[in-house]
Amino acid sequence: MVAVPVPGSKSITNRALVLAAAAQGVTVLQRPLIADDTQGCAAALTALGYDVDAPGGAAEWRIAGRPSGPAVTTASIYTRDGATGARFVPVLAAAGHGTFHFDASEQMQARPMAPLLAALRQLGARIDGDALPYTMHADGLRGGDVVLDAGISSQFLTALLLAGPLTRDGLRVTVTKLVSAPYIDITIRLMEAFGATVDREGNRFTVAPGGYTTPGTLPVEPDASTASYFLAAAAITGRTVTVPRLGKDSAQGDLAFAQVLADMGASVTLERDQVTVTGPAQLGGITVDLHHASDTMPTLAAIAPLAAGPVRITNVYNTRVKECDRLQACADNLGRLGITTTTGSDWIQIEPGTPHGGRVLTMRDHRIAMAFSVLGLRVPGLELDDPNCVIKTCPDFHQLLGALAARWEAMT
Template sequence: MTVIDIPGSKSVTARALFLAAAAEGTTTLLRPLRSDDTEGFAEGLKALGYAVRQEPDAWHIEGSPAGPPATDADVQCRDGATTARFLPTLAAAGHGTFRFDASAQMRRRPLGPLTTALRALGADLTHGEREGHHPLTVTGHGIKGGAIRLDAGQSSQYLTALLLLGPLTTEGLTLTVTDLVSEPYVEITLAMMRAFGAEITRGEAPEGRTYTVAPTGYRATTYAVEPDASTASYFFAAAALMPGGAVTVPGLGTGALQGDLAFTDVLRRMGADVTTTATGTTVRNTGTLRGLTVNMRDISDTMPTLAALAPFAEGPVRIEDVANTRVKECDRLDACAENLRRLGVDVATGPDWIEIRPGAPAAPGSPAGPAGPAEIATHGDHRIVMSFAVTALRTPGIRFDDPGCVRKTFPDFHTVFEAFARGL
């Protein structure tokens, strides 16, 4: 049995950094993820004037409940969607002029529903080039609060950013959500806000779900970051795929915050043996991988993992309700289909679905395979690389055009996954 220690959750680390910056006092984050995205978030906080001290296994953040200590700042958000969406929201609660920009990849990703909502709350906000995208300037005058409507059908991060803002308003915030994707990520946000002293109530209205956030502010705390469930999916999938494979991930047990742990339920439906206890989750190969039809709206970050595993199933694998994966680091639906077809796999796609028919990918040099080494087009997307590393376990000769893009969430992925694979 292989036991693998997965790095800390990117989603939890980003939220914890926002909450720590907004809290009264000094917060210590235990075992935060160290990656390009989270380092970019921390550097963004420093640019906004926050004191952030980073040790190998703990980060200490001195909070500023009144908003960024700086009154003028330039922030580079890199490739980080949470950085690019959460930090401008934090800046709106402060007082000063804050300019945000991001990588070319992040500039392409939408921001409009969030910035429209911030404007409705009175934020002074302008887009530097294309409306609804970075670059962005926020002139902070504090946020009074109030009631707004939000469509979060494209990304739950819009809702999370506004929920995080709620306790920093002077009068509180009521959000009516007309559509929502990846709801488990919102549950992470609510649980973490409460851990920092926030008060939130949830209700239902004819036009949608409502969230009412009291203007309580936040209290500093010591917060342990749990392992990243999305990252764990690659190791779980590998164990389910390889004969005799088995892996245990400690720290992702029955009390885990992250909805992406539900990927193991998909593996269970396909025939893998899955055991979840209070302390961790174990996945074992049983010699069977069945096809299935599955709605992955709430766990769409693991869609590429399943797509990369799917050719080895005994029947078709159809993944539905994942339109939002088209506006991630790349169009993940098309990227998965393109790469599987390069390997000779029969794939069909629609606006919000992908179907992969059975038939193990053809090895390069074989009659059905590519003439030379099969190069996976990563589109600079860390999840495409890590997902197709699973495919490569049973398809020798695969290589990646940009293997280093895993630095976004797991800089040591290739070393760790290779060592893990040798033990399967």
């Protein structure tokens, strides 16, 4: 068995950091993701006065919770490039008391925040501005009823749900649109692990007040979005790879990418605690809706030219407002490599072809860099303009992919 030690889930790590900061007691995260996004979230919590011991390279992180809220009444918080930190940490500040200034990188400043900030205003926070940077004047959250459009990012809904137990009266959220719905399952599962109660009836979520209590030790499973690159690598090389500790019990929606590969002809085995993919002689074409697994769109788009027929990816408008316009970035980069694509507002179609070498413009987007690195296993001369941007979620990505390719080569 050729196994890849995929690092911990960013989604789980950052949610758990925020929950642990708000909980009664000490939480130990086992095998958290150690990357720029999660370290940025930990640093933001530290700026608010939370006791977060998150050393780089450590197998465990320790967080001592403060149910009463931030330990400071004024702070400047910088959340780097990370959308999860930029959208989750403010709910802790809003539930506290004081004046807090939030800022982030230029890349993150361009990403949507307005629906979340508008909702926090309805719950009692005073916020100057509708995007980063902004200043928040907090005096606790009263709770109540909120109507939310989460069609651009499910993180808006996650942030509000995380805030629910910290409100005075509880929270009732009616969602008009929702993208990447499986991320909400992750949120609810983790909130319940920290003792919260979330009831869902259709598009209405009800969260009881009462705060959080620590589960003590919380293991973090591998990141399914990161796993997609290694599964794709096996699929296009006719090789076999296994990702341990990521199996059918996972709530991570991006694990559905394995089924996409199966529908294209790969052999996929999904067990309780691992997933294995073996690539066919050639993948087949496919039309697939990735609305709820949109972070895997670049993975599929990058390998699509190697399929026997066209690959059409639909219902992924939200990928246009990520770290970059990912849909357009995929189309432009594939074009530079000699591949024909067509795009619409929320879809892309990639025609089969033989990509040639060339320079991929990553737009400082980790997912563009990782996706096209996989294509590089089959395309000599493919280069990235910014290979280091993978530090956002998987600093060791190139080493892991190189080691996997070397192990496959040694087996021939």
